[in-house]
Amino acid sequence: MAEITAEAVKRFRARTGLPLMACKQALQEAGGDEEIAIQKLRERGEKLAMKRGDRETAFGRFGIAYGLDRPAGAIVELKCESAPVTQNEEFIQLANDLAQALAESSGVETVDQLLELPSPSKEGMTLGEHKQDLFNRMGEVFNVGRFARLEGPTYGYSHNAATVAGVLVRVEGDNEALAKDVCMHIAAMRPSVLSVDQLDPELVEKERAILTQAVMQEGKPEHIAQKIVEGRLRAGLFAERVLLEQPFVKESKQTVGKVLEAGKLKILEFIHWELGQES
Numbered sequence: 239m240a241e242i243t244a245e246a247v248k249r250f251r252a253r254t255g256l257p258l259m260a261c262k263q264a265l266q267e268a269g270g271d272e273e274i275a276i277q278k279l280r281e282r283g284e285k286l287a288m289k290r291g292d293r294e295t296a297f298g299r300f301g302i303a304y305g306l307d308r309p310a311g312a313i314v315e316l317k318c319e320s321a322p323v324t325q326n327e328e329f330i331q332l333a334n335d336l337a338q339a340l341a342e343s344s345g346v347e348t349v350d351q352l353l354e355l356p357s358p359s360k361e362g363m364t365l366g367e368h369k370q371d372l373f374n375r376m377g378e379v380f381n382v383g384r385f386a387r388l389e390g391p392t393y394g395y396s397h398n399a400a401t402v403a404g405v406l407v408r409v410e411g412d413n414e415a416l417a418k419d420v421c422m423h424i425a426a427m428r429p430s431v432l433s434v435d436q437l438d439p440e441l442v443e444k445e446r447a448i449l450t451q452a453v454m455q456e457g458k459p460e461h462i463a464q465k466i467v468e469g470r471l472r473a474g475l476f477a478e479r480v481l482l483e484q485p486f487v488k489e490s491k492q493t494v495g496k497v498l499e500a501g502k503l504k505i506l507e508f509i510h511w512e513l514g515q516e517s
Contacts, residue, residue, distance in 0.1 A: 242266055248350075250275065255373065257366030258350055297321050298383070298513055300404025301333030302394035303341040306412055311392025312341035313406040313509055314352075315383030323378050324398065332372055332380070335359050340387050349382045386509055395421035402513035411503035419488055420498070424510050429481035432508060437479065445475050481508065 242265045250261045250272055256279070268274035298317035305311065314336040316329070323329050339355040346352050353366035360368045369380055388408045395418065397403040405421040431437055449467045458466055476483040482495035482505075489497060498505060 242270060246270065251350075254279070255370070255379070257353060257364060257370055259354075259364075259366075260370070296514065297324050297402075299324050299330065299333055299398055299402055300396050300511065300513070301330075301335070301337035302396050302404055302406060303334065303337040304392040304394035304406060306391045306393065306409065306414055306417070308341065308391065310341045310344075310387055310389050311394060311406055311408070312337045312385065312387045313394065313404050313511070314340060314385040315404070315511060315513065317381045317383050317513075319378050323376065324402075326376075328372055328376075329380075331359055332365075332368060335368065336365055336382065336385070339365055340385055344387070346385075346387070349385075352382065352385060384511060388507065388509070390506070393417035393421055395425055397422075397425045404511050405508065407508040408506045409503060410506055411501075413501045413503040416498070416501040416503050419486075420494065420503075420505060423484070423487045423494060424481065424508060426487055427484050428510065429484055429508075430479045432481050432505060434476055434480050434483065437475075442471070442475070446471060449474075481505065 242262055246265060247258055247262045250256075250265055251258055253272070254261060254276070256264075260279075261275075264275040264279050265272070268278060296317070297320060298315060301314045301316055303312045314333060316333040316336060318324060318329060335358045336352065338358045340346055340352060343355055346355070353364060353369065355365050357363045357365045357368040360371070363371065369382075372378075373380060386406070388406060390408050391410070392406055392408050393414065394407070395405045397405075403425045405424045407417065407421055407424070409417055411417075434442075446467060449470050450463065453463045453466050453470075454460075472483060477485060482493065482498070484494050486492050486494050486497045492500075
């Protein structure tokens with residue numbers, strides 16, 4: 239049997255859309271000749287994604303696995319070609335299976351490694367085979383986008399409306415209702431960082447300088463100008479971008495930080511992704 243390089247397998251996988259092991263086996267049987275391998279696959283009835291592999295996958299959803307009683311949580315972006323597919327139960331199951339398998343497996347760094355994991359809902363199949371089986375039956379190209387795993391207790395939320403978003407937070411505490419509310423707040427208010435110290439210092443100083451200049455032009459007494467500037471920073475830049483400083487959507491007179499403190503829940507880190515965006 240011919241020796242097939244990993245690079246050849248990856249190239250053939252990109253061309254056919256088949257799982258890595260299926261690509262390797264086909265190439266080995268064909269002595270490394272891609273055209274012969276494709277012919278053999280077609281003769282076996284395999285439905286190849288190659289003719290549709292360049293189709294745009296602009297729709298999709300986020301699979302999320304989480305739990306305050308679990309050792310880790312995960313989020314996976316699964317893309318597809320058409321909006322109706324995002325509501326298909328099997329597509330939703332695949333997205334959630336990807337997240338569940340990732341949450342239960344440390345050390346996954348690439349999509350290929352993720353797809354090699356066993357499918358939680360399809361006994362005897364890898365996630366790659368599960369994905370290929372769904373393609374064979376639906377004729378829809380699926381692509382795995384971003385994915386991440388957070389160690390420790392987590393909570394998650396998937397928003398599937400005009401904006402498709404996924405949120406995963408790592409927490410300390412057992413207030414599940416508040417964890418859910420904060421996830422929904424993140425999806426709605428789109429903070430970029432958890433705390434003020436995570437903001438770019440240059441951005442903060444630039445904003446502080448602008449506000450200081452404005453306050454001085456207003457003729458405010460110098461001894462209170464600094465307090466006014468800091469107050470406007472909190473109400474402006476910080477409230478816009480910092481989760482703990484944002485007015486809580488369900489109780490706007492309180493910041494998220496104060497609500498978390500009262501609810502004895504701590505957010506240690508969070509992920510907020512919107513479909514198709516890379517940040």
